[in-house]
Amino acid sequence: MKKIDLAFLVTGSVMTIIFLFIVNMLTSVEHIWFMYPAVVMLVFPLGLYCYKQKKQTLFAIITSTLLLILLIIENRSTPTYPWVSYTVIPLVYWPILVFLGAKAKTLRVAVVGSGVAILYYFLLNVIVSPHTPWVIFPAFAVLWWPLSVYHVRRSTYFTFSLHASLLLCLFFIMVNIIYSLRYHLGHLSDFRHSLVAIKPVFFCI
DSSP states (O other): OHHHHHHHHHHHHHHHHHHHHHHHHHHOTTSOOTHHHHHHHHHHHHHHHHHHHTOHHHHHHHHHHHHHHHHHHHHTTSTTSOGGGGGHHHHHHHHHHHHHGGGGGSHHHHHHHHHHHHHHHHHHHHHHOTTSOTTHHHHHHHHHHHHHHHHHHHTOHHHHHHHHHHHHHHHHHHHHIIIIIHHHTTOHHHHGGGOTTHHHHHHHO
8 A cells, every 4th residue: 555655646746747847848938937846746755755764864865956956947047146055055954964863963063063054154155245244144043053952952941041142132233233333333423323233132131
């Protein structure tokens, strides 16, 4: 019965992809849109197979590869800006963390993983858009990983709340300095109106 279910799902997915391909070629050959639902239709039987065979790492590798290829193809419509590079870290980390299993929950993996991610986005920021320091946003998000692992493994939840509040305050202050204050330092009349970090910092405290 299990083999029949998988065979039925594979057959249905292949037939649907063929149907969508034919419709795409007959109606709008200038825009290849069938590949988007095709990826979804491929993931269904693959997910069922990997779930039954307990091959979660294989599922993560193939799915992340398919998504990356799809995004690279889509990025060709805007070749002047390589936005697909922003998705590399999560798509690469997914199979790596699944492969590591229980080791992915360790503080060492969290520190190394967050450090590599921050370094990657920092270099990407410098290369792609050096005039806008947006790296603080992914860095802020990634830093919650080792911070959470450290305190959860030690059950120091009150200290976690203090460190989390400190991280939030530093983030809001940095965003305020980078994106508001530097544009109003030359205009004293607008300076006080640019201190937008006061309210969220007060809330976090």
